Amino acid sequence: EIVLTQSPATLSLSPGERATLSCRASQSVSSSLGWYQQKPGQAPRLLIYDASNRATGIPARFSGSGSGTDFTLTISSLEPEDFAVYYCQHRSNWPITFGQGTRLEIK
Amino acid sequence: EVQLLESGGGLVQPGGSLRLSCAASGFTFSSNAMYWVRQAPGKGLEWVSSIGGSGDSTHYGDPGKGRFTISRDNSKNTLFLQMTSLRAEDTAIYYCVKGMYSGSDWWFDFWGRGTLVTVSS
Numbered sequence: 001e002i003v004l005t006q007s008p009a010t011l012s013l014s015p016g017e018r019a020t021l022s023c024r025a026s027q028s029v030s031s032s033l034g035w036y037q038q039k040p041g042q043a044p045r046l047l048i049y050d051a052s053n054r055a056t057g058i059p060a061r062f063s064g065s066g067s068g069t070d071f072t073l074t075i076s077s078l079e080p081e082d083f084a085v086y087y088c089q090h091r092s093n094w095p096i097t098f099g100q101g102t103r104l105e106i107k
Numbered sequence: 108e109v110q111l112l113e114s115g116g117g118l119v120q121p122g123g124s125l126r127l128s129c130a131a132s133g134f135t136f137s138s139n140a141m142y143w144v145r146q147a148p149g150k151g152l153e154w155v156s157s158i159g160g161s162g163d164s165t166h167y168g169d170p171g172k173g174r175f176t177i178s179r180d181n182s183k184n185t186l187f188l189q190m191t192s193l194r195a196e197d198t199a200i201y202y203c204v205k206g207m208y209s210g211s212d213w214w215f216d217f218w219g220r221g222t223l224v225t226v227s228s
Contacts, residue, residue, distance in 0.1 A: 031211075032211070032212050034214050034215070036152070036215070038152075043202055043218035043219065043220055043221060044144075044152065044202075044215070044218055045218070046207075046214055046215055046216045046217075049207075049209050049212070049214040049216075050209050050210075050211060050212065050214075053209065055207075055214075055216060056216075087151065087152055089152075089154075089215070091212040091213065091214065094166050095154060095166070095168045095169065096154040096157070096168070097154065098151060098152040098153065098154065099151075100151050101151045101152075
């Protein structure tokens with residue numbers, strides 16, 4: 001089973017700042033990595049797939065990078081609606097696993 | 108507009124069974140892999156099971172192996188999850204998820220609102 005480790009667990013930033021979230025895989029997943037956003041009381045939403053492709057309707061301030069074992073989700077300038085929990089997920093093999101999440105909170 | 112509407116959750120005693128359903132609309136159901144993902148209260152996301160578009164390919168995460176069965180009825184655009192021998196640790200919101208093929212992998216591109224399963228005596 002591939003273990004995905006996200007860091008930091010919590011990130012405290014202000015609107016307008018740049019956010020950098022990390023996801024590290026226990027073995028290579030090539031580019032088979034996605035990112036999801038979940039707001040309180042809501043279902044998750046796909047942000048990024050194949051490591052760097054934005055899903056439909058996702059603003060350009062969200063970007064993904066990385067390959068192999070190290071991946072990054074960057075939010076270039078935080079909007080108030082971006083404060084949420086973010087999960088990474090791999091599709092390299094079975095079982096599908098998620099990271100434990102990074103909580104992005106308002107400073 | 109894509110819609111996924113889960114039903115069938117509720118309170119069940121340990122050792123009991125439940126059948127979750129997910130009614131899909133707004134897309135060609137039979138062309139898409141479908142998934143169940145769960146989230147225990149206050150916890151992260153856990154993949155439960157997957158099924159291919161024709162229903163001939165299924166996969167299970169460790170928690171559900173031997174106890175859960177995923178299936179689909181493409182004539183009725185409905186996804187199912189039959190759960191047996193339920194345990195307290197199965198308590199969670201269960202999300203029905205639509206797959207999106209990127210050309211290399213299937214991703215979870217639309218999620219239902221979820222149905223709550225509570226296993227307790």
